[in-house]
Amino acid sequence: MIRVAVSGACGRMGSRIVKRITKENDMEVVAAIEAPNTPFKGKDVGEVIGIGSIGVKVTPADELEDILKTSKPDVVVDFTIADAAVNTVEKASKLGINLVVGTTGFSTEQLEKIGKDVKEGNVKAIIAPNMAVGVNVFFKVLEELAKFLPDYNVEIMEAHHKHKKDAPSGTALKALEIISAATGRDPDEVSVYGRKGLIGERSDDEIGVHAIRAGDIVGDHIVLFAGEGERLEVIHRAHSREAFVSGVIRALRFIEKAEPGRISDMKDVLGIR
Numbered sequence: 339m340i341r342v343a344v345s346g347a348c349g350r351m352g353s354r355i356v357k358r359i360t361k362e363n364d365m366e367v368v369a370a371i372e373a374p375n376t377p378f379k380g381k382d383v384g385e386v387i388g389i390g391s392i393g394v395k396v397t398p399a400d401e402l403e404d405i406l407k408t409s410k411p412d413v414v415v416d417f418t419i420a421d422a423a424v425n426t427v428e429k430a431s432k433l434g435i436n437l438v439v440g441t442t443g444f445s446t447e448q449l450e451k452i453g454k455d456v457k458e459g460n461v462k463a464i465i466a467p468n469m470a471v472g473v474n475v476f477f478k479v480l481e482e483l484a485k486f487l488p489d490y491n492v493e494i495m496e497a498h499h500k501h502k503k504d505a506p507s508g509t510a511l512k513a514l515e516i517i518s519a520a521t522g523r524d525p526d527e528v529s530v531y532g533r534k535g536l537i538g539e540r541s542d543d544e545i546g547v548h549a550i551r552a553g554d555i556v557g558d559h560i561v562l563f564a565g566e567g568e569r570l571e572v573i574h575r576a577h578s579r580e581a582f583v584s585g586v587i588r589a590l591r592f593i594e595k596a597e598p599g600r601i602s603d604m605k606d607v608l609g610i611r
């Protein structure tokens with residue numbers, strides 16, 4: 339039985355992850371962590387998220403270390419916000435607890451600290467900005483297309499719900515990273531985030547990245563490769579957050595096989611080379 343602690347347990351993703359785990363026969367929720375000021379402290383997380391009591395109470399994040407020591411999870415799943423996830427990784431790594439992290443919006447420095455903590459703790463960690471199987475195939479398609487179309491102009495567009503706090507999406511940034519690497523470009527040099535004013539002609543090297551926030555859009559990503567007289571558009575549309583949750587469940591079943599001390603991603607989980 340895989341013992342799972344969920345951080346962000348009452349959020350859009352965390353609540354769906356808790357709900358799904360309760361339906362699986364090889365895993366169980368042993369801790370539900372929420373924001374330090376959560377109004378749900380001490381309440382049964384199942385009742386909070388509307389599935390009925392599951393016998394696990396909501397714990398505020400300032401008690402994270404204690405609840406990890408007492409609940410003894412095999413894995414901590416984090417779908418929170420960047421600052422919180424950095425703390426989750428630090429505390430879990432020090433306690434030798436494996437990690438599945440879906441949170442996005444990390445700074446470069448935060449990603450470096452996460453990598454350092456995972457290495458020092460020699461824990462197994464699966465960290466991915468998008469856990470949907472289709473998106474990770476989409477990433478592979480982008481890598482191959484970029485190699486065949488190095489001279490085409492690339493624009494990356496993403497659309498998410500109005501509640502999303504970070505922009506552009508972690509998925510869009512990963513697409514930028516993949517295409518840049520496949521075409522020998524430095525993403526920090528070529529990325530252009532939106533455009534406004536008398537900006538002059540577009541350089542061929544630049545990669546546009548554009549974020550739309552509206553309504554209840556679950557998650558759309560469109561990447562276009564535009565050349566002379568034609569363009570290719572690769573599109574992924576998430577219809578439901580269940581696409582991400584299914585990826586989390588796959589990651590939870592994979593993690594025992596992951597390499598300790600390094601950050602694995604969904605390519606490792608899905609066997610995509």
Ligand SMILES: NC(=O)c1ccc[n+]([C@@H]2O[C@H](COP(=O)([O-])OP(=O)(O)OC[C@H]3O[C@@H](n4cnc5c(N)ncnc54)[C@H](O)[C@@H]3O)[C@@H](O)[C@H]2O)c1
Binds near residue numbers: 351440441469
């Ligand atoms: N990797 C993926 O497949 C994937 C899919 C969806 C969302 N995400 C990312 O997951 C994150 C959460 O998305 P969401 O839509 O669930 O957001 P959300 O705001 O609905 O949920 C976040 C939850 O974290 C809680 N929280 C805040 N600070 C905390 C702390 N210090 N400790 C514990 N919990 C804390 C909040 O109270 C909230 O309940 C975002 O970064 C988003 O980009 C990733």
Ligand SMILES: O=C(O)C1=N[C@H](C(=O)O)CCC1
Binds near residue numbers: 442502503508509582
């Ligand atoms: O709902 C969100 O927030 C999502 N964020 C991920 C990202 O930032 O790439 C993708 C899935 C949805």
